[in-house]
Amino acid sequence: MMTSPVKCKLRSTYVFNFKKNCLFCDKKCSIENELKKSKERRDIIYNVCTLHFKQSVEDMAKMRNDEWGKTVLKRLDSVICLVAEEAIYHKSCERKFCKINHHKKKRRGDVRKMKMH
DSSP: OOOOOOOOOOSOOOOOOTTTBBTTTOOBOOHHHHHHSOGGGOOOEEEOOOTTHHHHHHHHHHHHOSHHHHHHHHHHHTOSOTTTTTOEEEHHHHHHHHOOOOOOOOOTTOGGGSOOO
16 A cells, blocks of 8 residues: 655745735835825834834734734744834734724623613
């Protein structure tokens, strides 16, 4: 009986351009594009400048436990140091990513939630 050789998986071929795209939304980050917008519509673009930023984003992505979080984790897995990669991001994207909607469940007997007749 012949068996086929086992194929080893090499490192992921996933490539993300941290220098040009927002690490949260994957859209191009360009100061030139932002300057074309009206002042009210401009977004602030930040460079990652601290070593612990990656860990903070990974922690938030795991807490989110949703598709967006998984996508960002995949991007982060492809790099060792965001500072060295000169990673950039939109401030508004970071805010949205870090905002988690906590839906409080109604508890039985909670008077504040009950309608009084």
